[in-house]
Each structure stands twice: as C-alpha cells, then as structure tokens.
Amino acid sequence: MIPAEIAAAATDLASAGWLKVGTVHDIPELEGRRTTIDGHKVAVFRLLDGFAAIDAECPHKRGPLQDGLVADGCVTCPLHDRRIDLETGDVIGHEGEGVAVHEVHVVGDDLWVRLATAVV
Amino acid sequence: MNAFQDSASSGREPAPDPALQILIVGGGIAAQSAAEALRERTTDAVITMVCEEPRLPWDRVSLSHLLIDGGEAEELQLRPSTWYEDHDVTVRTGVRVEALDTAFRTATLSDGTTLTWDRCILATGSDALMPPIPGIEQEGVVAFRSPEDCEAIQAAADGGRPAAVIGGGLLGLEAARGIAARGAKVTVVHLMDRLMERQLDANAAALLAPAMEELDVEVLLSKSTTQITGARGRVTGLEFADGTSLEADLVVMAIGIKSRTDLAKAAGLEVERGIVVDDRLQTSAPGVYAVGECAQHRGMVYGIVAPIHDQTQVAADAVLDDPAARYDGSILSAKLKIMGVDLVSIGAAEGSGATVENREERSYRKLIVENGKLVGAVLMGDIKGHELLLDKVRTAHEVDDALALLAEASQASAADLPDTAQVCNCNGVCKGEIVQAIQDHDLGSTAEVVARTRAGAGCGTCKPLVKEILLDVRGGKVDENTYLCACLKQTREECASAIREGGLESVSEVAAACGTGRECGGCNPALAYLVSEVNGNRHREERHARYINDRVHGNIQKDGTFSVVPRMKGGKTTADELRRIADAADKYDIQTIKVTGGQRIDLLGVKKEDLPAIWEDLGMASGMAYAKSVRTVKTCVGSDHCRFGLDDSMGTGIELEGMLEGLYTPAKVKLGVTGCPRNCAEAYIKDIGLVAIEGGWEVYVGGAGGTEVRKGDLLCTVATKDEAISAAITFLQYYRETADYKERTYTYMENRGLEAIQAVVFDEEEGAALRERFHLAQAAAIQDPWLERRKPVVANQFSELDTDAPVYGLAPVAGDDVVAAQHAEPTMAAASDQLAITYSEPATDPTTGSTDR
Numbered sequence A: 001m002i003p004a005e006i007a008a009a010a011t012d013l014a015s016a017g018w019l020k021v022g023t024v025h026d027i028p029e030l031e032g033r034r035t036t037i038d039g040h041k042v043a044v045f046r047l048l049d050g051f052a053a054i055d056a057e058c059p060h061k062r063g064p065l066q067d068g069l070v071a072d073g074c075v076t077c078p079l080h081d082r083r084i085d086l087e088t089g090d091v092i093g094h095e096g097e098g099v100a101v102h103e104v105h106v107v108g109d110d111l112w113v114r115l116a117t118a119v120v
Numbered sequence B: 001m002n003a004f005q006d007s008a009s010s011g012r013e014p015a016p017d018p019a020l021q022i023l024i025v026g027g028g029i030a031a032q033s034a035a036e037a038l039r040e041r042t043t044d045a046v047i048t049m050v051c052e053e054p055r056l057p058w059d060r061v062s063l064s065h066l067l068i069d070g071g072e073a074e075e076l077q078l079r080p081s082t083w084y085e086d087h088d089v090t091v092r093t094g095v096r097v098e099a100l101d102t103a104f105r106t107a108t109l110s111d112g113t114t115l116t117w118d119r120c121i122l123a124t125g126s127d128a129l130m131p132p133i134p135g136i137e138q139e140g141v142v143a144f145r146s147p148e149d150c151e152a153i154q155a156a157a158d159g160g161r162p163a164a165v166i167g168g169g170l171l172g173l174e175a176a177r178g179i180a181a182r183g184a185k186v187t188v189v190h191l192m193d194r195l196m197e198r199q200l201d202a203n204a205a206a207l208l209a210p211a212m213e214e215l216d217v218e219v220l221l222s223k224s225t226t227q228i229t230g231a232r233g234r235v236t237g238l239e240f241a242d243g244t245s246l247e248a249d250l251v252v253m254a255i256g257i258k259s260r261t262d263l264a265k266a267a268g269l270e271v272e273r274g275i276v277v278d279d280r281l282q283t284s285a286p287g288v289y290a291v292g293e294c295a296q297h298r299g300m301v302y303g304i305v306a307p308i309h310d311q312t313q314v315a316a317d318a319v320l321d322d323p324a325a326r327y328d329g330s331i332l333s334a335k336l337k338i339m340g341v342d343l344v345s346i347g348a349a350e351g352s353g354a355t356v357e358n359r360e361e362r363s364y365r366k367l368i369v370e371n372g373k374l375v376g377a378v379l380m381g382d383i384k385g386h387e388l389l390l391d392k393v394r395t396a397h398e399v400d401d402a403l404a405l406l407a408e409a410s411q412a413s414a415a416d417l418p419d420t421a422q423v424c425n426c427n428g429v430c431k432g433e434i435v436q437a438i439q440d441h442d443l444g445s446t447a448e449v450v451a452r453t454r455a456g457a458g459c460g461t462c463k464p465l466v467k468e469i470l471l472d473v474r475g476g477k478v479d480e481n482t483y484l485c486a487c488l489k490q491t492r493e494e495c496a497s498a499i500r501e502g503g504l505e506s507v508s509e510v511a512a513a514c515g516t517g518r519e520c521g522g523c524n525p526a527l528a529y530l531v532s533e534v535n536g537n538r539h540r541e542e543r544h545a546r547y548i549n550d551r552v553h554g555n556i557q558k559d560g561t562f563s564v565v566p567r568m569k570g571g572k573t574t575a576d577e578l579r580r581i582a583d584a585a586d587k588y589d590i591q592t593i594k595v596t597g598g599q600r601i602d603l604l605g606v607k608k609e610d611l612p613a614i615w616e617d618l619g620m621a622s623g624m625a626y627a628k629s630v631r632t633v634k635t636c637v638g639s640d641h642c643r644f645g646l647d648d649s650m651g652t653g654i655e656l657e658g659m660l661e662g663l664y665t666p667a668k669v670k671l672g673v674t675g676c677p678r679n680c681a682e683a684y685i686k687d688i689g690l691v692a693i694e695g696g697w698e699v700y701v702g703g704a705g706g707t708e709v710r711k712g713d714l715l716c717t718v719a720t721k722d723e724a725i726s727a728a729i730t731f732l733q734y735y736r737e738t739a740d741y742k743e744r745t746y747t748y749m750e751n752r753g754l755e756a757i758q759a760v761v762f763d764e765e766e767g768a769a770l771r772e773r774f775h776l777a778q779a780a781a782i783q784d785p786w787l788e789r790r791k792p793v794v795a796n797q798f799s800e801l802d803t804d805a806p807v808y809g810l811a812p813v814a815g816d817d818v819v820a821a822q823h824a825e826p827t828m829a830a831a832s833d834q835l836a837i838t839y840s841e842p843a844t845d846p847t848t849g850s851t852d853r
C-alpha cells in the first residue's frame, strides 16, 4: 500500500470505531502486549498467521493475559494456567467462563483494534 | 449408524432402538466414575453429565493439596478435558439440574433448557454437615469441602490467627494438619473422648493424639461446643458445655456430611438420610439410579471413595439392563493422608483378635476376628501389608492364627498380593487389573501405569505399591521414562537425542522434529531448557517458548507486577549495595521489601516497564529467583568469625555461587555451605550442601526443606574445599543432563539411587567429561540476564502498547563498573562476548521478533 492509501484507510477505520494501537513491529511473534481502549484493557497477540485481541484480564483472578504462553491458538494465563481460546475467548474446561474477543486489522504496518460490540 | 445397515442387509433383526439417553446429575467422583463405567460397557448410549460446579470433575480427596500447597482445583482434574471429547461424553459445567420429572423423563436445568432421558443417575454428593450451633452463621465459620473453602481457610490461616477445627475424624485431622502446615495455631475440638472413634479402637486413638500434637495440632477431647462466639458478625471463639472456651478467628466444621437429596425429594423419590436405593442401585422411581455420597443402601450412606466405584460398576450394569447386577455393600476402609502419621483402618475396629504393639516405634497393629473370620484391622505407625488385609477382610478370610497373619502381612510384598487385592482405594483398582494392563499394553513406567489404570491418580499414597507391582511384573526391568509431554509422545531422552543428532537449536525445531503436529505449548518451557542444555547454552533463544518470568527476568506476582531479587552471593552484602537497594525501593515505590529464605532481598511490586530501570539503578546481577535455575548458596559466617567454625564457609559459598551463577537447571537448585555440623546454613536440607568437618568436607545432595523435608544423601567426604566444589559441580551437571523437567534433586535421588549416581560422578572418565561440559555450558551462560536492559532480545521486551516505556539497550549507562568487574572474573573468560554467543544480535528486521542470526 502506498502512504496515501494507508492514510485514507486510516480515516475510514477511525470513523468506524477503530483505534490505532501500534505497529506490527511492537509485538514479537507468539507474544502478547497490552493496550487500553476507552479504559478497557485489551491483550493483542501476534500469532504465526496474524493477530488476535482479547480482554487482557483473566476471568479467573485478573491475571495479565498478555504475559501468557501462546500456542495452539490459545493463551495460557501466567498466574494459574487457565487456557483461553484466542478465537472464541472461551476458557477451556470452564464452560460459561470467557473473555471478549476484539477485532484486529492490519493496514500497512499499523495495528488497529476495535472493541467487540458487547463491551462498547 | 452401522447397526442399521447390518440389520437392513441381513433382513433379520428389527431396526434397533434409538440410542439410550443417559443423564448423570452431578460432577464429582461418583458422576465421573459412572460415566466411565458406562463407557466401558457401551459406545452407543448418549451420555450427558450436568454439573453444578464451574469445573470438570476433580479429585475432592486431594483437597488438602490445595490447602497446603495452594494451586487450583483444575490441577486435580480427574481426567483431562480431551477425555470427554474422546469418549463422547457431553459435560455441562456450571449448570444445575433444578427439577426432574420421572413420569415424562425430563430434567429442567438452571440455564432454562430441558433435557430428556431414558435413564438417570443421581450423583449429587453431599454438603458438609453444619449443625445448628448458635453463632454458626458468622463470617469465619467454614466447611472443608470445596476449593472456595480452601481459599477461605488459607486466607485466615495465613493471617496467623488461631483456628479451631470441630470434628476429630479423618477430615478434621486433615484440615487441622493443613492449617498447621501454613503456620497457624490450630486446635481440633472433638466431642468424643478419643479421635476417629468410628475407625479406631482406644489403643490406636491413644497413639494418634500425640502424633497429631507433634505436627503442631492441639487436640481437645470430650468437648461439646455450645456456642460460637463472635463480634460484629465475625467469629472470635468457641464456648463449651463444661464452661471452658477457646479463642479462634477461624472455625472449620468437619463433623460429617449431609447427602444432597433435595432434587430427589422434590421429584417424589423415597429419601431418608440419603436417596434410598435397592441392590441394583435403583431409587424408588424406575429408571432413576443413585450412586456416591447421595445414595443410601441398606441403611448405609458411605462417605469415602472406594464404595463409589463398587456402586458405579453395578449401577452401570443395571442401567444397561443386566439382570445379574447386584450390590451387597462395601467394606469401609480408611487411610489417613497425613505425612508422618501412618494409619489405616479396615472394617470393624472393636473386637478381639490379635494385637502387636511396639511402643518404642509407636506402632500398633491389630486384627479383629469374629466367628473365625477376619472382619477388621487397625494399623497405626506401621501400615505394611494393609492391601493384603483389606483383601482378606473383603473375602471374609478364615483365620486360625491371627498373630501369624499379622506377621505375614508385615512381610507381604507386591508379589504376595492376590489379584483381587485393591491397590488404589481412590479409584478402586485391583492388583489384577494393574498386572493385566502392564501385560496387555506393555507398560514400562509407573507414570504409564497410573495414566492407564488410574491407580495412584487419586491421593497418590499407593504409587509406591504400583511401582513395586510393575517391577515385579517386569522382572525389575522398568524404565521410569515418562513422556516429556503428551503432545510429543517422546521421552526427555528421545527428545535430547533428536536434538543432538539433528543439531537442533531452537524449540520450534524440536517441536517440528518430535511433535505430533500439534504443539500444546505447555511443554515449551521444558523444551527450552532441554535445547539450551544439550547445546551447552549455544542454542537459539526463542522468547515465546519461555514463561513470562524468563522473558523479563522477574517473578510475576498475583497482581501482575514483578519481584526483583538481586544476587547477593553467599548472602554477603555491602553497605553500598544496601544503600542502592534502599534508594531503588524509594524511587520505585516498592510495596514490600522482604528478606528471603535464600539470604537476599526481595523487592516486590515492580511494574514490568520499570524493570530495566530498577536493574540499572541497583547495578547488581540478577539472583534468578524467578527461574528454574541455580538460586542461592546460603552460607553461615564460618571460620571468619564463628568460634566453632572449621573452615571458611562464607568464602566457599561465594566461590561456589560465582561458578554456578546463571545456569538453568531442570528445577530450582538451592545450595548451602556450612562451617561445621551445627548446620546454621541448613546445608543438610539443600539440593546440594557442603559441610565443613574436622579435617575436610562432606557433600550432601538431594536434601529438601519444602513441603517435604529430607536430609540430603552423603555423596562423598573429601579432604579439601576444592574437591568438595568439584564433586558438587560434577553432580550438578549430571543432574542437569539427566533429570526430568521440574524434577527436584530429592525425587531425582530417590528415583535413581545414591549408588548409581556415585558410580557416574566418581568415575574418572565420566566425571571429567561432566566437568568439561559443565564449564562449556557455564562459559556460554548469561551470568546476568539483567544485562538485557542494555541489549534486549527484542527491543520492546518490557513495554506494553499502552505505555511510553523508554527503549532500553542503547548506550551503557551508570553502573557499568559492576558489569565490568563481573566480566573480569576468571571463570567468565567467555563472558565478554556472552551476549553475542547465546543471543544473536537483535534481529535487523524487528518484525520477525525472533532472534535468527
């Protein structure tokens, strides 16, 4: 994409409720980093084939999910090892528990996130 | 469905009925056992389990583990989540069955849905019995049944205030022991004049009370609690009928259980103390069965696990219309799971028979014989042969000479047990089943036997016997290798050879070479260790394979902040270091400053983003208190100052810590060096301990001072400090190369045996080779991971997207002298370029985030 296209896309995204949270270089492969959107903490992960974003706080005892181990499409909470599916937000083995899954979009090198409608 | 095609083609049989719908209400041990018993018999039935608890079935028997060690109920899960998928059992957790309609065979659930069923098994278990003592509703009065109870008990016990446990049975004693283990003062209050009166006779009970008191549990007998006193809604103590009282900020009620019968009662089933069942475990409603602690059979409500497995076997047969299904009741047997107090009671406790008592060893063994048949046994202090005796009680064995039988039992080895003898009471597994499984599936390790048969997967007290049986069946040829991870299906040794032979340098390569195609991620940290160890620390670091602790070199705390523990070799520090620590504590608003058990200082509550800066200000090396690594060498002052000191323990400890600094190990390794056998530095209970003696040094290995206390094994006695250090590093390297991940030295020693280890460590050639590999690994190790503040593996290792954390790793800043001094140490010849060796340069293209060269 040429810079002009990126700028145009950015204007569109911003008006559709997206927020630029950083660049793709800010998150190493298979790691996560936290961002805050409207006071809501979100963990953004870089997977082998793209990005994922979920609530940053573990539903168990608010463990920082961005610091978890990422593998097999899940993140494992660093505090007590609950495994959370990055696609659905479900806590594996704990039906009914879960976190919100947010949208991620990459334009050029920029990383855009939009909160799931349920939490807006 | 195949059956349909079969019948259509053969044209003889009528079309089969639609699959039987079986509903299991509950999600405890009984529900799980019922599901397993059904699946063993049929793959056609549709099985649905509805469980009120928000978690998959877990092992309530092991609740004490949660109390003592902390942790989560999920760690005690009976079966991994994949089991339910693999066995086609639908589990709905966090949902309650609100109502049953036995006429229309439906169930209404708390989430508003309705299920239909053809057969229903009630496994609703029980609640703790909470009698109407005045004051029981106050805050601080809890039961001991759920993980939530554990959390409440822990919170109260960790406050250090006195606690009381009402009830001197198995459960009460276990709860009290757990509270005492957390360091709180605790008293067991019992109504009767002796402990465990239902399982023990007076003699055994008389030995039990002092044994409990030795574990710091006070025992008060013949006390009837009349009032739980309180202030502002919180408990403050107990008042007894005899006018005395007891101060307590926590009261644990452990006097018994109350079957959960509400659902059954509302559905119109016959209910007394429990849900009444017949000999087919069927309730008064046809098609509805009950098992476990909610069921009452011939007037009995059982409160232990073994009968549950007997019941679910019969119930499964009955549910599937086997006319032979019949349950005659179970023999009660109880085993106290308190380390240091060995106690088993089987069947009847009172009556005549034979008794052997050894006051010195505080053991008491008694058999009870009625009409020439064995009906019970009480074993205290020495419980050898209890499996054999349980079997003989079950089969109502004829006894002529009870004393001879006692003697036989104390000699019994695994080989002598009959196939019918129950080995694992938690999961109801007999010796015969274990032998069969070993033969049928060619099992070679205890772990495999446990995984296949479930024997030993409950409270774990029978694992030694499982191992003995395995040894017996395999004629001693047991390889205790266990898979490094289920997703790899390879042992540690197999992975290690793959790394060696394939020249693999990173976790991704190992996973690709050894994996089954789906990395679970759980084993990544283990692989990260292995790949670094085999490559002598000349591996390719992949940060995403490490726990957060090892990515940012701090210990993550429950609020997501980190702790910072600088290295203080041998526990020796300087005024200048203390000043810097104090200044840093002020500057970074440290929540808590704590002197650790490892003789250094812990600064708690540091934000991830602040880590590089505080390290810079401290100008000290990382103590690696967050990693599976060499932690500390604890020392006493020794001959420098102490009038008893035989040698320079402090100097030796500092030298040793300098040599070991920065080495990762399979599990944490703590060392101690003490100047004389008075052992002020606790070297006897360290992973490696050096003790100065008259004319030389002793080296101990495999000591432990944690949940388990174990004195180390004497590896050797040598004349000089240098020889002692050499023995220590040779042992350490052997441990680094051969132990399983997370295997502490004390289990390592027990699994391998001292002699086997000595044979390798003191073999001239092998010893020299080990030392050479040690030095190679050490030369390439990062002595101080905190230097990453200047040269991070990834530039933004410590920042979040929403913080403006400064980017570290630019120009060297203040405190460089410390680093320079460190690099100048002779053992670190390679240290000046250590960053370049182990870590490649931060990748030129930071998008990959990896560290490819």
Ligand SMILES: Cc1cc2nc3c(=O)[nH]c(=O)nc-3n(C[C@H](O)[C@H](O)[C@H](O)COP(=O)(O)OP(=O)(O)OC[C@H]3O[C@@H](n4cnc5c(N)ncnc54)[C@H](O)[C@@H]3O)c2cc1C
Residues within 6 Å of the ligand: B025, B026, B027, B028, B029, B030, B031, B050, B051, B052, B053, B060, B061, B062, B063, B064, B095, B096, B097, B098, B123, B124, B125, B126, B127, B144, B145, B171, B174, B260, B263, B291, B292, B293, B294, B302, B303, B304, B305, B306, B308, B335, B337, B425, B426, B459
């Ligand atoms: C601390 C402790 C130590 C113990 N130690 C031993 C020991 O060493 N040896 C031994 O043999 N036994 C021991 N026991 C006893 C043993 O744990 C119990 O006998 C066993 O767990 C009972 O299993 P259960 O499935 O019948 O009942 P529970 O474990 O009570 O399970 C019942 C389950 O059903 C759920 N449920 C109830 N009603 C409904 C409903 N309407 N809808 C949906 N779900 C529902 C409950 O939430 C619960 O999950 C110990 C118990 C404790 C508490």
Ligand code: HEM
Residues within 6 Å of the ligand: B555, B565, B596, B597, B598, B599, B600, B602, B623, B624, B625, B631, B632, B634, B670, B705, B706, B707, B708
């Ligand atoms: C996640 C769990 C744990 C954490 C975070 C933790 C943390 C620590 C820390 C920071 C220290 C100080 C060590 C040092 O100065 O380097 C320490 C010391 C100690 N820990 Fe733990 N620990 C944990 C689990 C355990 C367990 C399971 C045991 C027992 C089996 C244990 C037993 C000890 C002992 C005995 C000491 C004192 C060591 C000494 O005197 O040298 N710890 N722990």
Ligand code: SF4
Residues within 6 Å of the ligand: B636, B637, B638, B639, B642, B643, B644, B645, B646, B649, B674, B675, B676, B677, B678, B679, B680, B681
């Ligand atoms: S262990 Fe011995 S030498 Fe060391 S301080 Fe204690 S008494 Fe002194």
Ligand code: FES
Residues within 6 Å of the ligand: A058, A059, A060, A061, A062, A063, A077, A078, A079, A080, A081, A082
């Ligand atoms: S806080 Fe995430 S598992 Fe406990």
